[in-house]
Amino acid sequence: MPMTVKAAEMPQFEAGTATDPSDPESREHQPARSVSAFSLAFSMPVVVWQALFFLLPLAFLLVLTLWTVQSFRLIPDLSAANWARVYGTGFFWDAYLRTFALATSSAVLVSTIAFPLTYCIAFHLSANAQRLAVLLLVTPFFTSYLVRVYTWQAFLADEGLINSALAILGLGPLTMLNNVGGIFIGYATLCLPLVVLLQLMSMANVDRSLVEAAHNLCCSPLRTVFAVVIPASRVGLVLGALFCFILTFGDFVSPTYLGGGNPPTLGILITDFTKAGNQWPRAAVVAVTMVITLLVIAFAAVRFAYKTRRSAL
């Protein structure tokens, strides 16, 4: 089943690029002696395309924050008014803090929920069962997140599936929709498979003899986990949490359809400013703020993940 291999290694590859100037295998090739039409034909299309349709739009977003809107038309300008307007409102900062807090707690929460599952897959399953477990983790990527969120609504609604089951038992009803709990269920739906896969790529490589040694030294299983397994799989744990943060920080679907949409998150602000208000420059201010926040967080997390390990014990 090569699919499992592919899926398990894909994040590994992405993650690896952060540190692999010394990739052993690329040193084996002879570096190109000269720039040829051949090498350009393969290397340049992606550069041109991503520069034109990835970098340039992002750069334009920065310019757009300085433009103004007059009677629904964008006017090129050099005005700080949008920044002042957005940063001057309390509800922007409320939304920022709320989004940041939601993303941080979902990174912690989903990583914590994922860890025992990853541990179980890495240490308690046979090779075949592991492949099946990974295959099952990949399956949700091929279902629509929107449809899954919609289905959670049917489970969690006041007259939904769970409450009608509780009613049969004479319990409830519980309010599970349009609150923070609903948002976290959506976030876990979005992130859990990816977080487990990222954790797994590190934990699968933890030196088994270290774990054995800890056992032989009569280290309790729980202490072995904290003293050996967690430090040794730090890269995967941190990258898992980071991707969970990135995904949830930018998500508007769960906060809207499971969280009720009010008070808004930054993602909801962007859709509101763009779709309803026709205030693209203000949406751009929010978007640029999000990108800067994510850059800082990602940089810090990657540094922390790959810093040289000190003695863990």
Next chain:
Amino acid sequence: MSLASRGKWPRLALMLYAILAYGFLFAPIAASFVFSLNADRFPTLPLSGFSFAWYEAILSDRAVWDALLNSLRVAFLTAILSTTFGFGAAYTDYRYNFFGKGAYLALALLPPTVPVLVLGLAMLAFLSRISLSGELYSVVIAHSVLATPFAMAIIRLRLSQIDPAIEGAAWNLGASPWRAMRYVILPFARPAIISALFLTMAVSFDEYAMAWFVSGLNETVPVRVLSILQGSVSPEINAIGSIVFTISIALVVLAQVIYTRNQNSQNRRMSH
């Protein structure tokens, strides 16, 4: 591999936990199938009768058919573009060392780490400046930016399995780099290229945020779902979701079958 084989209870508890976690992941997927065949608009326990009403509703809905056609067009073109770009980037990373390679790889791999809403807004603003927004090809442009890194990652993995001496041998025997590419690298990478085509197609088929921003009046399936969500509750979403899921999984399985068959026949050829 029972390293932690001391203590039966912790192991059992872990297994139970794993089953619950998988249950959580698959509950909405399975329920969506069930609800799509359920007569009720609001599913409650016990479930009411079996019905194809929601499938009939979407099959007779012109907007859903248009969206499906749009999605297929976009996914097809996105797959071709992003696999082409992804192959070029993967081959460049595999074959060459050069100044600025880190920046090159970052440019090729970063798009999925930027929130799709931000990318969508950036695309909408930029493309409408150069009069390229609001059309189906706008969605293709946006999706190909997002999907290229996935294609690159898969093809790069495959290239790292190639014996680096083979291409050099072809060059030494007088093959031009183009011929070596045609007769050595491309055949070897073919299964990964096919996988990349299907995976990028699936990425495009599921993407809703960028498509919602730049597609204008040309709705794709996820955008259609989003607008149904914004309106009223309708189990039509479950029916659409079930059909889309079946198509996606069929594509993935197909890609895997082709991949495995190619790899097997290639391994046989190499061992002769």
